[in-house]
Amino acid sequence: MKFVIGNDHGGLDLVEVVKEELESLGHEVIHVGAYENKSVDYSDFAKKACQEILDKNADLGILICGTGLGMSISANKIKGIRAACVSEAFSARMSRAHNNANVLCMGARVIGSETCKMIVDEFAKTEFEGGRHQRRVDKISAIEENLN
Ligand code: RB5
Numbered sequence: 699m700k701f702v703i704g705n706d707h708g709g710l711d712l713v714e715v716v717k718e719e720l721e722s723l724g725h726e727v728i729h730v731g732a733y734e735n736k737s738v739d740y741s742d743f744a745k746k747a748c749q750e751i752l753d754k755n756a757d758l759g760i761l762i763c764g765t766g767l768g769m770s771i772s773a774n775k776i777k778g779i780r781a782a783c784v785s786e787a788f789s790a791r792m793s794r795a796h797n798n799a800n801v802l803c804m805g806a807r808v809i810g811s812e813t814c815k816m817i818v819d820e821f822a823k824t825e826f827e828g829g830r831h832q833r834r835v836d837k838i839s840a841i842e843e844n845l846n
Pocket of ligand 1: 706707708709740763764765766767768769
């Protein structure tokens with residue numbers, strides 16, 4: 699699969715950890731920045747990374763900021779994006795299996811690199827279960843369309 703990574707300065711410490719983990723699992727990675735430890739706005743990078751998913755240049759996204767919160771709040775404003783802010787592996791798995799999350803958000807000031815790798819592994823290997831969960835995800839899409 700193809701992954702896009704986006705981060706702000708607060709997320710920089712986990713970028714290489716995520717990139718190396720994904721590559722070791724055989725995935726392709728695009729990194730859209732930020733590339734240096736200079737203060738930037740997380741929403742700019744959430745938008746940039748999510749656009750790669752909407753343009754079908756990436757299948758899934760990983761967004762990292764200090765807490766994962768700013769990234770997830772921003773990403774979830776974008777139609778077609780389902781972003782899950784996660785700090786342990788079980789929720790990472792469920793975000794794919796039940797919610798069909800297409801973006802994983804993490805906080806580099808919240809979790810360490812080993813937890814991060816476990817989260818990334820679960821997110822990357824878990825498939826959406828469909829069935830009753832599809833109906834629920836469809837209802838999320840309906841909220842986006844104001845049809846609910
Ligand atoms: C940046 O200082 C920090 O606010 C940001 O990385 C993130 O934690 C926001 O949600």
